[in-house]
Amino acid sequence: MKTRISESFAEQGMMTTLNAQLDGIEKGRVEISAPIVPEFAQQQGHAHAALSFALGDTAAGYAALTCAPPDHEVVTAEIKINMLAPGRGDRLKAIGRVLKPGRRLIVVAADVYAISDGTETHVAALQGTIVPVPV
């Protein structure tokens, strides 16, 4: 399972562009993080919502993949995000988790935290639906 997730993550050009890294893989739970850099900031210098979304969606997607059958990929069908606080700091950390590993739909959630001088602030909460598709 860990090899499958790591190899898939390495293939995601989006994650490479964001300098994101995989920090943890367990069944139903995946953690990733990326630096907050000016290229991915909004007009006040905080993390852009799109960065929080990309990391949250990806963490949730891989959490779903840990529960998908071996001969299936997963795609995001829908996901919503609540932006809870400005993403100030050095890094964003996203923790994705599976709420319900159904046969047809995998319901997921993700929480995104901004890390500043070792202090974590909960900045975004996502919930969505991931669909397993045969490879």
Ligand SMILES: CC(C)(COP(=O)(O)OP(=O)(O)OC[C@H]1O[C@@H](n2cnc3c(N)ncnc32)[C@H](O)[C@@H]1OP(=O)(O)O)[C@@H](O)C(=O)NCCC(=O)NCCSC(=O)c1cc(O)c2ccccc2c1O
């Ligand atoms: C979600 C859907 C697969 C649901 O399709 P549905 O069965 O409801 O609808 P249709 O039968 O009308 O199909 C429409 C269309 O979907 C494609 N499709 C359907 N079934 C399959 C399948 N088994 N395999 C492959 N593709 C399928 C196909 O193009 C169909 O059109 P046709 O003309 O060929 O019939 C479907 O709605 C869908 O595919 N939606 C788009 C999903 C999508 O593109 N999501 C965003 C990209 S995925 C993504 O961003 C992503 C992000 C991550 O962070 C990830 C992290 C970890 C793993 C994966 C990640 C990831 O994929």
